[in-house]
Amino acid sequence: MLSTNLKELIQLFFPYSNFRPYQLELIGIAYNIMKNGRIGLISAPCGIGKSVSVLVAYMLTRRMEKSSLMALTRTKNQIDIYSRELRAIWEKSGEDIVLAIFKSRRDMCAFVKERPELGKIRYKDFLAFCRHLRREKACPYYTEIGSAWRPSYKAYRLCVELRRSGPIDVDSFYERCVAEGLCPYEMMKIMAYKADVIVGNYNYLIVEPIREILLKKIGVGIENIHCVIDEAHNLPKYSVDVSSDEMSEISIKRAVKESIKYQCNLENELRNLKFMLDEVTKDIPSDEPKVLSKGEVIALFESCFDAKIETIIRDLQEWGEVIRALKIEEGVRPVSYLGRIGDFLSLISLSDEKSHVYYVVKENDIARIGVKCLDPSSNVSGILNAPKSLIMMSGTLWNFEYYTSILGLDHTRVETYSIPSIYSEKNRLILADLSVTTKFEERSKREFKKIAERLSRYVKCIDGRVAIYFPSYELMKNIVDYMGKLERETIVEDRATRVKDVIKTFLDEENCVLMAVAGGKLSEGIDLTYVGKTLLDGVIIVGLPYPKKDEIYEKQLKYFEEKFGENKAFEYSSIVPCINTLLQAAGRLLRKPDDQGVIIVMDRRIMGRIFRRLPYDWKRDLRGHYKADELIKEIEFFQRFVKHSPSTVRKYTL
Ligand code: SF4
Known part of the structure; x- marks a missing residue:
């Protein structure tokens, strides 16, 4: 039951004339979780207006303390909903709110619209492409920025203007930056400093190096951030995927061609690898994975390359960098299959054998080798317990005990809420x-x-x-x-x-x-x-x-x-x-x-x-x-x- 006082406060921020069923209760729940620094698991049906509810709850909390809100979602659609709702709250309340939206560097790259093929390459290849352009001062959108710590006058002026004009959606932000000849991703990093609300995908919390960069940019410690994870039923799978990967024999064949073209002198080793992969998979039924030990996988690579695993990884990754740089000069897609194999092997080498499974599989006559993480908590449990408060919400977060255990949440801080379904036999x-x-x-x-x-x-x-x-x-x-x-x-x-x-x-x-x-x-x-x-x-x-x-x-x-x-x-x-x-x-x-x-x-x-x-x-x-x-x-x-x-x-x- 919400107090009259709280209801009146909610009205200051809630941008619509009517509440949807249970929406007022949801705002109250989210507010209490934030205020009391709890970990709240909320099962709330789709269509109840969850995004605006947690944003309003944050606005209420912000009246009492200095903190930021990090809302993590999976899809662009959900990111757009957050920016739209926050703008509506800004218009209604007249409060200063700075929003920073983080999509991936590739999604926010000014070149991707001009060169759509960049949107299709492996993300690591794209990062190498961007790194190369920045290092060589070959990206005009980047050089115009100055630096994240000392922005150019142009970047600074646009940043001030955007901060004053209230939350906008990511597409409008992108267009404004590109029109000014500035890299949208780097601009967002500048905007993030002391931002009130940060919206991004799960990687900004889960992947440590990405998270650390973001936190530095915001200038706020994780202990002062309220975190909301939307569609949180995805989190276990997402966490597992971060340290899982697969590589097919097609990548190996392409790496052979690459090695010949760029004279890397690794084609015989790669052919051995392809042969060995065929050998291990030749007797297994289609689509039936065969589990190997980590030692067996590493031995397979070491025997094919006749070198220690660390040396193989280093050589492949170094060649990957060189080939991508050469491809950029040639004006072709900056991908490297040698680099791809090096990254895959690096993941295997760094993985903990107890919580990972290694396998080979054959499907449609194509052999693959892979590693899969078995423990969803291994990438997230520390960080999920660290924010000032955490709200995990979804329409299908029905089994609270499962999420608490499997993600390694701190039981003493966990509170659970089930909002009744708004769908009945009439729906x-x-x-x-x-x-x-x-x-x-x-x-x-x-x-x-x-x-x-x-x-x-x-x-x-x-x-x-x-x-x-x-x-x-x-x-x-x-x-x-x-x-x-x-x-x-x-x-x-x-x-x-x-x-x-x-x-x-x-x-x-x-x-x-x-x-x-x-x-x-x-x-x-x-x-x-x-x-x-x-x-x-x-x-x-x-x-x-x-x-x-x-x-x-x-x-x-x-x-x-x-x-x-x-x-x-x-x-x-x-x-x-x-x-x-x-x-x-x-x-x-x-x-x-x-x-x-x-x-x-x-x-x-x-x-x-x-x-x-x-x-x-x-x-x-x-x-x-x-x-x-x-x-x-x-x-x-x-x-x-x-x-x-x-x-x-x-x-x-x-
Ligand atoms: S610096 Fe920005 S615009 Fe330039 S390549 Fe990287 S992401 Fe794209």
């Missing part, structure tokens, strides 16, 4: 088809055919756009083969499918189907929306998206068994990731309080141990049927009597 019909499953032991042509037939009927029955998510590409193919023609425009996800193409098709077609993989790029972290409103009318999840049970999974399970005990190990490595993936895929459907649609889960196991761990509103609303006719009857009723008009299926024009 979505949640159904389960209990007559099918994709359980490994029950996979058969007969089962695939049965799934395909029922799936086709559900798709036909749903008016509008439908997204179907499968547990894997392989299963998608097996089932789609039996589906026949859907008589609707259909997009089948492959590695080249881009989100913007999917949205374009959705905007062009009122009735269409997207087939994609749960946990893939089209099921999480994206908005299939138009002006904030969902473009979807139905989401069908075929099977339960459990992680694949392979040798890497076994290693993960064992690691968690040792760390958390047997009971928790299975839950953390299997059940929680499965439910997260399921809810994320289903979450594409509803993005705003008045969105509506149908969710169908096609797997009888949803009623087993998964059911007990589902969020409350799912347990309340989920209805299972064995007969397809029963499901269809429910869908038809929902579409006829519950779904409002005009529906989301109308055609949009851009």
Whole structure:
């Protein structure tokens, strides 16, 4: 219950005339977390207005103390939301607020618009490109800046002007800087000094060197920063990805060519490496990783190069620098495959064998070698406990104990909050088809055919756009083969499918189907929306998206068994990731309080141990049927009597 005094204070900053359901409560929760220096885990549904709520909470906190807010998000869309909301607060309150938005150096590079190919190269290659230009004083946007500590008059003047004119979005900031001939990234570093609000991606907190540079620029210690992590359910995976990597034989082949072209004299060693990789992978089934020890991986490289690992890494990385510099002079993409292999090897060499797994795998006849981090806390636990306060929030942060344990949060500071779902039976019909499953032991042509037939009927029955998510590409193919023609425009996800193409098709077609993989790029972290409103009318999840049970999974399970005990190990490595993936895929459907649609889960196991761990509103609303006719009857009723008009299926024009 908020005091009248606090409500009045909130009104000073809250930029809209009405609060959304539970929004006032959320502001109060966020304010108390900041004020009391706690670590708050907040599960709050999409569409409640989380970004503006934490910004208002920070403005209230700022009245009592000098501190900064660091809001970390994953997508450009979310970054834009923060800058828009902060500007609205600035306009309403009239308070001085300095915003610094940090996208990656590449995203903010003035050259990327002129040379779009730079946007496609590996990030490390881009950094080397930028470093080279700065060192050689060959980037005019950089030389115009002066230095971050002694900016030129031009940079200083623009900085003062931008600070005075209030928070602006990153695109406008970029345009202003480029128009003045100044590097937007370097300008943002200058803007960051004593900034009130810093918005960026997770790397600015998680990756130590990046974080240290940022903190130096802000001039504020982490202990004086309130930190907000948006879409925080992504954090465990993000943290793991920071110290995981894979390299394919294609990179090795390209490195051979590079070595010949630039006379590095390493082609024989690289050919040996390619041969050895073929040897280790020749007898393993496709897409079935084989685990190696760190010693085996290092021995493989040392035997191919006939040198110690440190020497190999040093040589490859040095050649990488040289080749990138030469390519810049040649005016071609500044990438180096030798450098790429050197960086990969460096990651392996520095990794802790206890918390990493090393493997080889072959898929579509292409061999890869990789390293995967098994412990999400290894990169983050120290830093997550360091800020003055921390808020982790998401629409699917339902299992608080999991996030607290797996990220190594300080239990004594953790507080948890579940904001009730704003979506009810009026928004979505949640159904389960209990007559099918994709359980490994029950996979058969007969089962695939049965799934395909029922799936086709559900798709036909749903008016509008439908997204179907499968547990894997392989299963998608097996089932789609039996589906026949859907008589609707259909997009089948492959590695080249881009989100913007999917949205374009959705905007062009009122009735269409997207087939994609749960946990893939089209099921999480994206908005299939138009002006904030969902473009979807139905989401069908075929099977339960459990992680694949392979040798890497076994290693993960064992690691968690040792760390958390047997009971928790299975839950953390299997059940929680499965439910997260399921809810994320289903979450594409509803993005705003008045969105509506149908969710169908096609797997009888949803009623087993998964059911007990589902969020409350799912347990309340989920209805299972064995007969397809029963499901269809429910869908038809929902579409006829519950779904409002005009529906989301109308055609949009851009
Ligand atoms: S200094 Fe700035 S503009 Fe120049 S290459 Fe680097 S990021 Fe791009």
